[in-house]
Amino acid sequence: MSYLLASALLFALGVYGVLTRRTAILVFLSIELMLNAANLSLVGFARAHGLDGQVAALMVIAIAAAEVAVGLGLIVAIFRHRESTAVDDLSELRG
């Protein structure tokens, strides 16, 4: 149960980070935090349900790595283009 609580807390922290951080990198970092919160609960549930959850957590790490590859590439490209990664600078598309 404490695993679950910790994971929920971690997840909420991640959401809070997404909402409050201003640079793309930190927003992304917060999202990674949310993924790891999910991992924690997967591993926690694995105690009750068998090994599936642990395998899943490993897989999620791989997925997260793929996401990082694309995400950081994107953020670097944006930094090269406008010398800033503040998400609030990007609001040309709206309405």
Added chain:
Amino acid sequence: MALLLTILLPLFGFALLGLFGKRMQEPLPGVIASGLVLASFLLGVGLLLSGGARFETEWLPGIPFSLLLDNLSGLMLMIVTGVGFLIHVYAIGYMAKDPGYSRFFAYFNLFIAMMLTLVLADSYPVMFIGWEGVGLASFLLIGFWYQNAQYADSARKAFIVNRIGDLGFLLGMAILWALYGTLSISELKEALEGPLKNPSLLALAGLLLFLGAVGKSAQIPLMVWLPDAMAGPTPVSALIHAATMVTAGVYLIARSSFLYSALPEVSYTIAVIGLLTAAYGALSAFGQTDIKKIVAYSTISQLGYMFLAAGVGAYWVALFHVLTHAFFKALLFLASGSVIHALGGEQDVRKMGGLWRHLPYTRWHGLIGALALGGLPLLSGFWSKDAILTATLTYPFGGVGFYVGALLVAVLTAMYAMRWFVLVFLGEERGHHHPHEAPPVMLWPNHLLALGSVLAGYLALPHPLPNLLEPFLKPALAEVEAHHLSLGAEWGLIGLSALVALLGLWAGYTFFQRKAFPGWYLAFEAASRESFYVDRIYNALIVNPLKALAEALLQGDFGLLRGYFGLGGSVRGLGQGLARLQTGYLRVYALLFVLGVLVLLGVMRW
């Protein structure tokens, strides 16, 4: 398959002209369009002579795509393609040099294809395709000169008013589906033969279908769109808003006669609405100053006659009037078109007059058309109108009242028909134009239509003279019990109606040649010119409440359409407010996203 081809031919013309018409030289698009309609006509007649046809294919789950050519749809097919062909030919001349020449014929062919779908349909959903399709074609053609904002508005008005009727059609279909589990007309016909399952619900379905007919055929209370529909080119008025599309409502009632003959209360309503509309149209025709609007109101009135006939159960008589009306009303419109053409676009009858000397052929077309409309004995309009009058008298529920009403309207009809003729052709010239007669390509269709206006009535002469039409249509229509008149009484009534028509024609002829009119007439004319303020009443009762709503957000508007668009504007304002949520800031999106998740989880049943 051949039956489907009658529809596909004009549809092919629509695609061909729509895609490549621009690259064709005048008059090639017109010739192609007319040729395809003629081919469709010949094919249809051939099929009819070989004993009818049927086509069915897989379509929707539970609803096949079925077409049926029996005598009833055959008659309509001949009217649509036959009269349609003549009007196509006329339009070759009338639309000459118009920048939208090929587009016009593309739409015209689309209309024919859709009208044929409507007529040939053997199930209500298929009929509905045609029903919507002719509405679309009518919308496109009324707004044909769309650069003129008022014309485009008229087109939208027609579309919107028709939607009210369409809603009735849809709901009526839904009830029939719920009751019988089929929408095939042939199957429903069989299903209705026994005792009725749920009479009150069935009556509601009948009323709702009739509402569809009311919209399409411009009956009270949905008649306001037809006069405005005159914004389209004159051949459009002749084909769509006189000869064919507006009679679709009558056709729907006749096609569903198996249903309405079982519903006397609904039929009574139809007859009452028909008579009221006939009177309203006739009275409103007196005050009009636009040459086409006079004819448009007379169309409303004549459609009222048809519904009266259908309401009293004389379905074949209603179709008889559809037939004769198609000829003389198309003739009247095309003659009006020739007059407008001769005067270089002038449509105001106050600036016409004295054209008798200038238009050696069109004057006869106008005269024959007006006399046939007025019911001069021995012309087609006389026979069909007389058949309606006789039918009302045999109607068991208050037939005499209907008879007297219809007879009075007949007098009015004769009078305003003469008013039209006198104002356009007689008297002194009031405009400053140099009229010139139309080219042969516009005259020949009129010659043939004039011939039809004289002769079409002889297809169904009163008893004991030969009547070809009634036995032809009988198998496709339901029988309604009516008491019969004695031979003497019938011919006495024919004499009476002939006398009344002559009286009306003579009164109209002399009265409208007067220089000054009595005061009561001027007052009546002023009210009639505004069509008895129906548009204004609608504005006050329906449009303005909507408008008030819209005005809170938007500046003031006038009229039905503006009100409609005002409502649209206020909704758009709401939408723009919503779009403002889309700030462009990622963190706002993320916040709204997370809020969305919380709300979603909040409303879940745990």
Added chain:
Amino acid sequence: MTLAILAVFSVALTLLGFVLPPQGVKRATLLGLALALLSLLLTWGKPFAFGPYTVDGVSQVFTLLALLGALWTVGLVRSRRFEFYLLVLYAALGMHLLASTRHLLLMLVALEALSLPLYALATWRRGQGLEAALKYFLLGALAAAFFLYGTALFYGATGSFLVGTPGQGPLYALALGLLLVGLGFKVALAPFHFWTPDVYQGSPTPVVLFMATSVKAAAFAALLRVASPGVPDALSLLIVLSVLLGNLAALGQKEAKRLLAYSSIAHAGYMALALYTGNAQALGFYLLTYVLATGLAFAVLSEVSPDRVPLESLRGLFRKDPLLGLALFLASLSLLGLPPLAGFWGKYLVFLEAAKAGQWGLLVLALLTSAVSAYYYLGLGLAVFQKGEAEALPRPWARNVALLVALLLLLLGLFPGSLLPALAAGS
């Protein structure tokens, strides 16, 4: 078969891309997608399973739609860099996988496999493309995180990763809700739709075509599986918000791609109506008509400009190129759902499902909003007939496909029954 073909082509072209000219890669990609499509048709109606990879009727119908969109996109684009075609191919692979599994982890992998290439594709035009891609990426990652958390909770509640496993209790409900969030994001259901207008506007038009058609098809397949055993009752909230927001916000739009973005949100709402009865036939038909119509609209827009398409720039298109103008007109009428076009039957079937499920309130709202949508669809469709100076340089290939699809929209509208039995395989 389909999976193998897509995978082999993906891997092979990744290596060959460095030696082949871009045109060659394009042809090879087209070949791969076409072969995958063919293998799909050859095994039509025959279920197949390999571990958690299960090809059934639903998978076939929705993969077919996704592959059609991918083929169309590749055909429309002439890129100097071969990676573009590869990315589409990868995404197509992910879509097929997403449509063909009940396993949540595999779904997550598939979701990422289709999303990551799309993030890259969205950047294809620098400038606004970068902004669009970043928004798409960060929000997409956020949605994926919610989906993953939902997966974890689902596992906790049932002990299994297979959707459709029965369960109960607050944990289970929470899990379903979070899964709904993740997939709702992909199909652009409000309130998880915020990326849609910005990304559609900022991305190159052919890529938008891909996003609007294929992604929606694949994600709806997954949504169908997640929602089918018992719809989370919060779905009605998503539907209400989507049809209201999508249709109302579209009213004021002046840019065609943005307008269609809002329209796609509204359509997602209508499609979700079919989830109540889980009828794959109705949903599949709706998606088919939607893919054809919205794909056609974007295909026409991409011939007008690869970039922004303000509504004014469409004026006079009919005069300039009647076929393209007519195609856009028909597409918008079909999206509006006017008979006799295919879109009408899509709406009819889906609304029928809502009626069967007894969702009368939603049905009335759907009908009302679909009437409202007439304003902007007619505005879009009729713009081509107005006077103006539209520019268009259509390539013959693109024109022929546009003609074909426009005819298909009409034919399907006239004879929807001809295809329905084929789509029934999934239900």
